[in-house]
Every structure is written in C-alpha cells, then in structure tokens.
Amino acid sequence: MYSSxxxxxxxxxxxxxxxxxxxxAPDPSFSSHKNRNVRTLLPMTVKQISExxxxxxxxxxxxxxxxxxxTIVGLVCSIQDKEPQFVxxxxxxxxxxxxxxxAHEQMEFNEVNQISQGMYxxxxxxxxxxxxxxxxxxxxxxxxxDFNEITSHFIECIFVQLYNTRLRGGGSIQPQLTSxxxxxxxxxxxxxxxxxxxxMVLNFLRRPDFLANNNGVHRNVIAQQLNxxxxxxxxxxxxxxxxxxxxxxxxxxxxSAVNA
Amino acid sequence: MDTSNPAVFVNGELLxxxxxxxVRAVIQVIQSDNVGVTGKSTxxxxxxxxxxxxxxxxxxxxxVIGISDGDRSIRAEMWxxxxxxxxxxxxxxxxxxxxxxxKHLFI
Numbered sequence: 001m002y003s004s005x006x007x008x009x010x011x012x013x014x015x016x017x018x019x020x021x022x023x024x025a026p027d028p029s030f031s032s033h034k035n036r037n038v039r040t041l042l043p044m045t046v047k048q049i050s051e052x053x054x055x056x057x058x059x060x061x062x063x064x065x066x067x068x069x070x071t072i073v074g075l076v077c078s079i080q081d082k083e084p085q086f087v088x089x090x091x092x093x094x095x096x097x098x099x100x101x102x103a104h105e106q107m108e109f110n111e112v113n114q115i116s117q118g119m120y121x122x123x124x125x126x127x128x129x130x131x132x133x134x135x136x137x138x139x140x141x142x143x144x145x146d147f148n149e150i151t152s153h154f155i156e157c158i159f160v161q162l163y164n165t166r167l168r169g170g171g172s173i174q175p176q177l178t179s180x181x182x183x184x185x186x187x188x189x190x191x192x193x194x195x196x197x198x199x200m201v202l203n204f205l206r207r208p209d210f211l212a213n214n215n216g217v218h219r220n221v222i223a224q225q226l227n228x229x230x231x232x233x234x235x236x237x238x239x240x241x242x243x244x245x246x247x248x249x250x251x252x253x254x255x256s257a258v259n260a
Numbered sequence: 261m262d263t264s265n266p267a268v269f270v271n272g273e274l275l276x277x278x279x280x281x282x283v284r285a286v287i288q289v290i291q292s293d294n295v296g297v298t299g300k301s302t303x304x305x306x307x308x309x310x311x312x313x314x315x316x317x318x319x320x321x322x323x324v325i326g327i328s329d330g331d332r333s334i335r336a337e338m339w340x341x342x343x344x345x346x347x348x349x350x351x352x353x354x355x356x357x358x359x360x361x362x363k364h365l366f367i
Contacts, residue, residue, distance in 0.1 A: 045365050050263045075340075093284055093325075094366050095263030120340065133261045147323075147342040151350045154269070158362045 041124070043156040044070045046095030049127070049134060060127055063164035070136070071124045072097070073144060073153040076117050086112045088141065090123060099123050099136040111141065120144040122153070166203075197236045200226060202245055205256040216253030266367045267325050269351075269358040272305025277359065278328040285334065286323050286342055286351050297322075297336075302352035311335035321346040 042065070052060045052067055060067045074092030088099045103109045115121060121143055125136035144150060204210070204226055210217050223233045237254055240246040246254050267282040268274075275283065287299030287307055296310040297318070309324050310333070319341040326336040358366045 046261065047263050047266070047367070048365055050261055091267075093267040093269070095261060095266060097261045118338075118340075135261070147321075147340075148347050148350065151347065151354050154354055154358065154366075155350070157365060158357055161362070161365060 039068070040065060041069045041071060042067060043153055043160055044072060045154070045157050046072060046074070046090075046092050046097045048094075048157065048161070049097060050095055052127070052134070063161060065164050067127055069124065069126055071122060071153075072099075072136070073120065073122050073150055076115060076119050076121055079115065079117060088115065088121070088123070088138070090121065097134070097136060099125055099138040099141065100128075101138040101141055114143060115141060120147070120150060122149065197228065197232055198239050201228075201233065201236045202240055202256065205246055205254060206258060211256060211258075213255075216249040216255035219252050219254060222254070268367055269355045270301075270328070271303035271352050271355040272301030272307050272332055273303050274355055274359050275301075275307070275328050275334070276331050279330050281328060282325065282337075283328045283334065284323060284325045285355075286321055286346060286348065288321055288348070289318050292318055297324075301332075302348040302355065305332060307332050307334065309334045309336050312337055312339075314339040316341070320344040321348075 042062075044062075044067075048062060049070065049072075052062050072090060072092050074090040077089040077091045077096060079089075080087040084103050086101045086103060088101065090097055090099050101108075101112055103112050121141055123136060123138050124140040125138035128135045128137050201222060204222060205217060219230070219233060219237065222228070222237075223230050226233070228236075237246060237248075241248065241254075244257055246256055248254055265282060267284040268278055270278060270283045270285050272285075275285070285307065286302055287297075287309070289297060289299045290306070291298040292314075294313070296308055296313065298306065298308055299322070301307045309326070310329075311326055313336070314322070316339075318339070321342040321344070323340040323342050324334055324336050325338040325340075326334045329335050
C-alpha cells in the first residue's frame with residue numbers, strides 16, 4: 001500500500017533526471033485549488049457521465065466540481081481483446097460506457113483475465129475526452145464479490161451529488177430547491193436544534209439573488225423571512241461567521257462567503 | 261456511450277410505474293420451477309418472474325433484469341446470483357431514491 005505521505009503530483013510531475021526545461025511552463029490559471037479538485041475521485045452513474053458539461057477533458061465539470069477520475073460499478077456486456085488494450089463495455093443500469101484497460105505487465109494481464117462477460121465489476125478510470133463518444137481510460141478493474149457494493153456505490157453517487165449541489169454550495173443550486181429547503185426548515189427549526197438553524201440561515205444567504213447582492217442581507221430581513229427569533233438568528237450567524245461560512249459587512253448585514 | 265435503454269432499480273411496489281420498460285430487482289427466491297421463479301421483493305411483496313429462465317442454480321438472493329409486465333411481474337432477460345446474504349433494506353431504500361428525488365441520476 002502507498003504510505004499516506006505519497007505525493008502523486010510530485011512523483012509524476014517530472015524532475016529527477018528530466019531536464020527542467022522539458023517540463024511545460026505552469027499555466028498561471030491552473031491554481032492550487034483547481035489542482036486539488038482535478039484529483040478528486042467521483043463515484044458516478046453512466047447517466048451522470050453522459051451529462052458532463054464540457055467536451056474538453058481538462059475542464060469537464062459536474063455539479064460545480066472538476067471531473068477527471070471516476071469510479072463506476074456495472075455489468076460487463078462485452079470484452080474486446082485489442083492487445084495491449086482491452087475494451088470492456090460496462091452497463092451500470094443507467095447506461096453503457098466503454099472502458100479501455102491497457103495491459104503491459106503480467107500483473108495487468110492477470111487483472112484483465114479475471115474479468116468475464118456477465119460479471120459485475122468496479123472500474124476506476126480517467127474520463128477520456130469526447131470525440132464521437134465519451135469513454136473511460138481504466139487504471140483498475142476488479143470483480144465485485146460482495147453484491148452490497150452495488151447498492152453502496154449508487155448510494156455514494158447520490159450522496160456525492162447531494163453534497164456537491166446542496167451541502168457544499170456548488171454551482172448548480174436551483175433557486176426553487178433552495179426555496180423549498182427554506183420552507184421545510186422554517187417549520188422545523190425548533191425541532192432539530194442549532195445546527196439545523198445554521199444550515200437554514202446558510203441556505204437562505206446562498207440564494208442566488210442574495211449572492212448577487214453586494215450589500216448583504218439585513219439581519220431583520222433574515223429573521224423575518226425565516227420566522228426566527230433574533231437571539232437564535234444571531235447565535236447561528238456568529239457560529240457561521242466563526243466557521244468562515246458567512247461574513248458581516250457591517251453590524252447588521254450578512255453575506256455568504258461562498259461565491260462571494 | 262448509450263443511455264437509451266436503462267434498467268431502473270425497482271422493488272415490488274415500484275414495478276407498476278415502469279410497465280413495458282427495463283427494470284432490475286433483487287428478489288429472495290421462494291420457489292423455482294419450469295414455469296418461472298417466485299420470489300420476495302426487497303419491500304416484502306411477492307413477485308413472479310417468467311421469460312428467460314436461469315440456466316444455473318439460484319442462490320437465496322438473485323438480481324433479475326428484464327421488462328416489467330405490470331403489477332408484481334417481470335419478464336426476465338438476465339439473472340445474476342447475489343449470494344445467500346444481502347442487505348435488502350439498503351437496496352429497498354436505493355430503489356425509492358432512484359425513483360424519487362434522485363431519479364435524474366438514473367433515468
């Protein structure tokens with residue numbers, strides 16, 4: 001196993017015997033933030049992959065997150081032996097996608113040889129750019145032996161999508177979704193305790209119209225709209241402020257730190 | 261990449277929502293003979309599966325992929341043994357989510 005200190009970026013970024021001139025100049029727009037996102041591993045359905053916004057591998061995004069490496073779970077429909085590449089057609093029930101796996105070493109052939117048609121597999125791979133169709137460049141493909149993994153994979157897909165769109169405050173928050181959350185939350189604030197109030201206030205401040213407003217939102221407006229007592233609201237705002245999720249413009253006006 | 265022919269996660273209750281369409285369900289086998297397989301869906305309803313019958317011995321839990329024939333009936337195209345233990349509650353929750361709030365991730 002790799003140690004926790006393994007730095008993939010350092011290991012594959014060149015250096016060592018490679019002359020520094022050979023390395024391409026870093027793109028100034030490629031910030032460390034973006035770099036971190038690109039390395040994410042997203043559990044996805046084929047349907048989600050088919051809806052990725054960009055045709056360009058370097059800027060493919062879904063739910064506001066850069067997509068590069070993904071994992072899918074599905075049935076092997078067919079296997080094409082084009083040694084040294086093997087092409088697996090994987091059907092995860094939401095769609096079918098081709099996954100190419102290069103095999104050069106004996107270990108890689110062993111991995112490929114244990115896969116047969118009709119078998120459930122988990123695939124980890126990089127998204128290949130869309131030419132005529134999007135596909136995966138697999139770096140690991142293994143049989144599923146515990147079938148609960150199928151359930152857990154799709155639940156993970158749901159959780160990650162939920163996290164990226166609503167909890168993390170990703171780019172695809174729908175205004176009507178946010179509004180409905182507020183309606184539900186405002187009726188429940190005194191049942192679920194402080195944390196729920198924090199989330200409710202945060203959701204409110206993340207409404208697109210408030211995000212676009214540079215003057216922030218007056219605390220009286222928040223209290224009135226969410227039907228919250230002022231002391232509860234101030235507790236929530238202080239807590240959110242401490243966690244850098246919101247900030248104050250003056251004593252009374254607050255704004256979400258996301259997309260600010 | 262082709263997303264034109266999905267197989268929707270279903271339990272017994274959700275079968276009627278997808279009549280004529282491809283579905284997939286996990287059932288606990290109650291009885292298997294030359295006519296078909298009778299099983300219990302993950303929400304505890306009795307489901308009858310006909311169509312292409314499995315050519316191998318079935319384990320306690322099986323996944324069937326096929327066409328929904330209406331209430332509590334599937335015309336099978338493919339069978340997968342899921343072993344003798346399986347968390348049906350989790351699968352049942354997944355069926356509900358995949359046909360409800362998160363349908364857009366699946367179909």
